[in-house]
Amino acid sequence: MSDPGNTMNWVKDTFNDEMLREISNQQSRVDTLLLGRLTYQFMMQYWIHASPATEDEKMIRYMHNTPKIVFSRTLGKVHWNNSILVKEINKEEIRKWQQRPGKDMAIIGSASIAQAFINLGLVDEYQFLIHPLMLTKGKSLFENIKDRHALRPIKAETYQNGVVCLYYQPSGRQ
Amino acid sequence: MPGNRNMRKLILSMNITLDGFIAGPHCELDWHFSYWNNEMSRYASEQLALTDTILLGRVTYNVMAKYWPSVAMDRSFPREDVAFADMMNTHAKIVFSGTLKNTSWYNSTLVTGSADQEVIRLKQMPGKDMIIFGSSKLAQSLMRAGLIDEYILWTYPVILGEGKPLFHQLRDRSLLRLVGTKIFSSGVVVMDYQQAVPVSLFSC
Numbered sequence A: 001m002s003d004p005g006n007t008m009n010w011v012k013d014t015f016n017d018e019m020l021r022e023i024s025n026q027q028s029r030v031d032t033l034l035l036g037r038l039t040y041q042f043m044m045q046y047w048i049h050a051s052p053a054t055e056d057e058k059m060i061r062y063m064h065n066t067p068k069i070v071f072s073r074t075l076g077k078v079h080w081n082n083s084i085l086v087k088e089i090n091k092e093e094i095r096k097w098q099q100r101p102g103k104d105m106a107i108i109g110s111a112s113i114a115q116a117f118i119n120l121g122l123v124d125e126y127q128f129l130i131h132p133l134m135l136t137k138g139k140s141l142f143e144n145i146k147d148r149h150a151l152r153p154i155k156a157e158t159y160q161n162g163v164v165c166l167y168y169q170p171s172g173r174q
Numbered sequence B: 001m002p003g004n005r006n007m008r009k010l011i012l013s014m015n016i017t018l019d020g021f022i023a024g025p026h027c028e029l030d031w032h033f034s035y036w037n038n039e040m041s042r043y044a045s046e047q048l049a050l051t052d053t054i055l056l057g058r059v060t061y062n063v064m065a066k067y068w069p070s071v072a073m074d075r076s077f078p079r080e081d082v083a084f085a086d087m088m089n090t091h092a093k094i095v096f097s098g099t100l101k102n103t104s105w106y107n108s109t110l111v112t113g114s115a116d117q118e119v120i121r122l123k124q125m126p127g128k129d130m131i132i133f134g135s136s137k138l139a140q141s142l143m144r145a146g147l148i149d150e151y152i153l154w155t156y157p158v159i160l161g162e163g164k165p166l167f168h169q170l171r172d173r174s175l176l177r178l179v180g181t182k183i184f185s186s187g188v189v190v191m192d193y194q195q196a197v198p199v200s201l202f203s204c
Helices: A009-014 A017-027 A037-048 A057-065 A091-099 A111-119 B038-049 B058-073 B079-090 B115-123 B136-144
Strands: A030-036 A068-071 A083-086 A104-107 A126-130 A149-158 A164-170 B010-017 B021-023 B051-057 B092-096 B108-111 B129-133 B150-156 B174-183 B189-198
Touching: A017 A057, A030 A037, A030 A111, A037 A057, A037 A068, A104 A111, A149 B174, A164 B189, B010 B038, B010 B136, B038 B051, B038 B079, B051 B058, B051 B136, B058 B079, B058 B092, B092 B115, B115 B129, B115 B136, B129 B136
Parallel strands: A030 A068, A030 A104, A068 A083, B010 B129, B010 B150, B051 B092, B051 B129, B092 B108
Antiparallel strands: A126 A164, A149 A164, B010 B021, B150 B189, B174 B189
């Protein structure tokens, strides 16, 4: 999901309006973002400097206004609008969040957070955007996954640019 | 070599998990058997019918040489499987191995020398496309040599957590072109990619 320099520049080469539309659709279902420190810092830097000249205005507003939960043991404070800092991932606590009324919560990027959530069995849906590219080296989404997980596909979409978007839910089968 | 339309293509057809593994850490393949169905057999047969030559490494060859002749004989298998087995048995098989002494499966040829050289030679011969099944070491070495033209990735809805990766020690970043996707009722998604130009050639 990122190259050895921890950049995601390869995403830019294929990103297009179709994908933006799909992401906007997804966002209307989501009212809370869960982020790791690196993704949080990167996104904050990006979105506080984004202007309607270069980015979709609705998207800018969404990113600033949507509640963001940042998981980090090292950050002292979070400054981005509507962010709160949580020091550790507590399974029971997150189960409680999942049971609260409201829209869905989404982990964006944040590989280590995603891995922790997968290992704790907390992920209800996976959305993978598979780019038509072999990086040869980089960070894998699935490093440090402890158990085997069987999923079932919910939806598969392909975009003009060759990106395949796959949606899965846990299948319960071993 | 990839991209020349006049030459026969070399296709890699591989079962992989969502996390990119082709087998578990101890070569387990149990994660894929339960997903196989007639719909997938039919699709695999359609793919195989577009080729006339199968490239295999020693380990995969030995397993297949025992298995497919028995399927063709056994009419208790579904029709789709028998059609596939018939092609497996009659297509030309090229086996790359430095240690194998002889080959017993019908229409097999043993190559002990350089796989790269042989593949380059085969690509220039007339004929239909060529396909590699499994044979991870052979596949990876041909991938590194830039000799794979198309990847048919049968993506199983399983995260293994650990195992043997398909994409291993690749040297160059490469850009692919998605030419097809298909989702089967069993939950397997096939993604079909063709090799595009290496990214390094047109990076800014």
